[in-house]
Amino acid sequence: MSTANAVVARRRLALGLRQHRLRAGLTLEELAHRMECSPAKISRMETGISGVRLQDLKMIAEVMSLRPADRDMMIALMRQSRNHEWWHEYTDIVPPASATFYGLEDGAPIIRQHSTSLVPGLLQTADYARALITSVDGISADLAERRLALRRRRQLVLGRPDPPRLTVILDEAVLFRVIGGPAVMAEQCMNLLHQAETGQVHVQVVPFDADTHPAEGVAFILFEFEEDGGGPVVFAEQLSRNTFIDENEEVAVYRSAMAGAQRVALTRELSLQAIAERAGMLSGKA
Numbered sequence: 001m002s003t004a005n006a007v008v009a010r011r012r013l014a015l016g017l018r019q020h021r022l023r024a025g026l027t028l029e030e031l032a033h034r035m036e037c038s039p040a041k042i043s044r045m046e047t048g049i050s051g052v053r054l055q056d057l058k059m060i061a062e063v064m065s066l067r068p069a070d071r072d073m074m075i076a077l078m079r080q081s082r083n084h085e086w087w088h089e090y091t092d093i094v095p096p097a098s099a100t101f102y103g104l105e106d107g108a109p110i111i112r113q114h115s116t117s118l119v120p121g122l123l124q125t126a127d128y129a130r131a132l133i134t135s136v137d138g139i140s141a142d143l144a145e146r147r148l149a150l151r152r153r154r155q156l157v158l159g160r161p162d163p164p165r166l167t168v169i170l171d172e173a174v175l176f177r178v179i180g181g182p183a184v185m186a187e188q189c190m191n192l193l194h195q196a197e198t199g200q201v202h203v204q205v206v207p208f209d210a211d212t213h214p215a216e217g218v219a220f221i222l223f224e225f226e227e228d229g230g231g232p233v234v235f236a237e238q239l240s241r242n243t244f245i246d247e248n249e250e251v252a253v254y255r256s257a258m259a260g261a262q263r264v265a266l267t268r269e270l271s272l273q274a275i276a277e278r279a280g281m282l283s284g285k286a
Contacts, residue, residue: 009083105122111167112222119192
């Protein structure tokens, strides 16, 4: 079993509990009856909503007659799920559910993002990010610096020995929204080109005159995991709240939307050419 961060370990544990229960031929109610607890408690453990206590895990292993190797793997995942991760240092400046997002971003081997208005956080330059963060009314200098530090820390994932494969589909409007002024935006475009040269980052641009596609106007991120990682998760940005989606049917809708956007996007080569041309235009205005 590979090492996982706390969020990914919790998802693997939840998936493993459900799979072992189904293999044992037990319903939620039957397992709950044998453990003398409510079916809701079992459901919360199997969906990762609540943590799993060692005592409960050992009882589940006994009820379902798990092999010692399977029991030990579940216990190891439970312990990993309790690890203190780097994003816990920033819990005072982000919404509570952000820990799940950072854990998925940090642990997913494949990340695919559709962006309609802004350069994704993983690819933002310091000045671009600073312009966005300091645009919030009343934000203090200290809080702005903390949020910038968080953004920089997230980006370290791309420099790891085992970085995720990142695919970004950008609406062309992203390149024309001049965040921070022409010089800052020109630098941001050049950074997109630099990141794309690594081979680990794939960038495509959906031009203004592209055909309408299913992801039109919808920003979302698809985190892909191997089967033992709990399956794919979609992070969808909304006006009032952000949503994590992991139901197979709903995830399939976003996968289809991503594929639709990619079909009408420029090829990788033409996309990089469009970004380079936009950087040149902006440099002339700086």
